[in-house]
Amino acid sequence: VHPICFLSDYGLADDFVGLCKGMMLRIAPKATIVDITHEVSGFGVEAGAEILEHATRYMPNDAVYLAVVDPGVGTERRALALQTASENFLVGPDNGLLVPAAESLGGVAAVVSLTNDDYHIQPVSSTFHGRDIFAPAAAHLATGLDLRRLGEPADLASLVRVESPAPKKEGPDTVMATIIGVDRYGNARLSATEEEASLEFGAPLKIEAGEGGGEMPIRYVETFGHSKVGDLVLVPDSHQRLSLSVNQGNASRALGLKAGDRVRLILLKNGPGRTARLEGGPDASS
């Protein structure tokens, strides 16, 4: 039986996650279920797609991914199951959530639309397809059911894709990135990685970001330990992406940042790195 890796935006305050898991264990009693996270927020589908794609590097092999971030539930959006070239499976709505992860798992080998209601739980709720359509499909795949039993084949080219928040090179020294999400500490996660922004630790740099759109000096540091309390810095986050942060402060509150905002990174040719001091003292060279 395959392990099931479960991502959603259901939160843990209600019984949504529990009912999906109960249903899966009713169908696949020996399945192991891993919760990737149930608190996807920020961009929603885009943020969920990024978290799911990243997670594939750390999840068990031969897994079934159940991913439900589904603002279109109750509309005509399709419900999908994908099989990848690496013999992993992904189940969720046709809104772009699954595609980046499928590509990281070797690419899509087969797609079906979950139209076979023999595998739905009746009555199917108009708002909770996680429990009634997606979780049962994931559990049946975990037990080894042939993907094609779940519904009609779908055309790979027909899948909805999310617009990539990939950073854009605007010039030799300028990169425009997007804020994918803001965490509970106020760190703003950018869509760019260190490589995409051509950064080296300690390099002099400025950013344009925030409500006023002003420029601010900033440094790229390996960890907060390489900065002072209140310093505005870029640090690599756990997904190897750049995080716009204030040491022991709240960068998003200080600069008025939110998911979806653009941030321009401008590499400076020379001179020592300067850093804006946002809390705990005046601006300071370092």
Added chain:
Amino acid sequence: VHPICFLSDYGLADDFVGLCKGMMLRIAPKATIVDITHEVSGFGVEAGAEILEHATRYMPNDAVYLAVVDPGVGTERRALALQTASENFLVGPDNGLLVPAAESLGGVAAVVSLTNDDYHIQPVSSTFHGRDIFAPAAAHLATGLDLRRLGEPADLASLVRVESPAPKKEGPDTVMATIIGVDRYGNARLSATEEEASLEFGAPLKIEAGEGGGEMPIRYVETFGHSKVGDLVLVPDSHQRLSLSVNQGNASRALGLKAGDRVRLILLKNGPGRTARLEGGPDASS
């Protein structure tokens, strides 16, 4: 070994849930544990009883239910284990929490009071019977222990029952329902289902609810997609109950609603459905 389905109001901020699970796996190392939810709130025992009863439709067969919403811990209330006609088990306090679920699982076949302290973890805390009495009993039942070993038989008629918040028909077109709970988005969950309120989608309807007790036009819609931003609507929730909601708004805050409040639903004979617009614009016919 039976799977264990665990519901409580312990929350996840502390180690309460973790200690109960550790204890269960110490006794039943091969048991699978499903968390239904650990954030029961609102009515407390009544809300927990409703969630537990509903969950029985989606949990694995032959399960042991461990349910702890226990405001009376440390008083003389009994600790119980129930066996149902369907060979499921339920463990928890004698405050009404378990009875509706047991009835949905075929009815109670046997009851014991958990008085055999060979199956308690010593020292028994005066405030944490989940860890010291209930979890061990659930784990022993999961391994196949005979229910009667856990304590003295109890009389089914002696069990505490919660007063049902079932809706009351006040006339051919009027139903009085109770708010079972309010979720984090401000949706007020009513005790009535669509059938109990004799509703059809789009039907003209008004409600009496909230601090002022005023009447407001409202429509019953299949999903939020059938309403406009700011509209006050009834929608079926994931438990097939009616939810009093504002599209992209907070119904409970707008109307001053809380768990336990009564809401009167009045079906209108004719005319198009009207809907109060609470946020995003003035009242509007639709």
Added chain:
Amino acid sequence: VHPICFLSDYGLADDFVGLCKGMMLRIAPKATIVDITHEVSGFGVEAGAEILEHATRYMPNDAVYLAVVDPGVGTERRALALQTASENFLVGPDNGLLVPAAESLGGVAAVVSLTNDDYHIQPVSSTFHGRDIFAPAAAHLATGLDLRRLGEPADLASLVRVESPAPKKEGPDTVMATIIGVDRYGNARLSATEEEASLEFGAPLKIEAGEGGGEMPIRYVETFGHSKVGDLVLVPDSHQRLSLSVNQGNASRALGLKAGDRVRLILLKNGPGRTARLEGGPDASS
């Protein structure tokens, strides 16, 4: 395969816990993982050490403990795996988090520093050793890998230890305790147990605590049921430690208490117990 008991301060809002679990199940597909808690707060390392030590009494036997409360991640602090005389294992940072639990599990039999990067996940993040170093080590130990394969032996005497918040006897009737943490209801958990403070239920007592440092009469009660709404009381908590609480109120807010603060407990020779009434009415003898 050994069960893995997992404690951290990662919270559940992000994917940190999910990525660690995915990685562990990739290495040890048959391992059972128990979440002790992921919301360690208050004192941080000290609070985590206390929760971990206490949890050892309730977790499965022959477990691997993975514990990550790691403010020093990215600095030179060592990463450790410990084997105990009872054949349990503990994995985490060398900051004192693991030592009290190891002592409760029979004492440390062997220690290694996790320097063998064959067992690290590449690339190793500078901020997320839970996923890249600690979780893989725990999973390999769960499958039976010899501890010595994970890195170089370390000297037991070299381990960092947390200063114990153990209560100090200041005189025959006076004990100074430390607040280990404050829970979400405002209860302040003291480092002292009933035995350490020589308390008996109902005994007359006063405390010195809080912003003003003033003295207040208080009673030690078995449960809140033995006090009135608004009463300031000491009650034994689920860890058998004393909790400074207000019946249906918030003791920490009322007295301005926080983790790390000292509280002096002074036993009174005679007279009936008196209790400060902080909410719901004036002071009252009881």
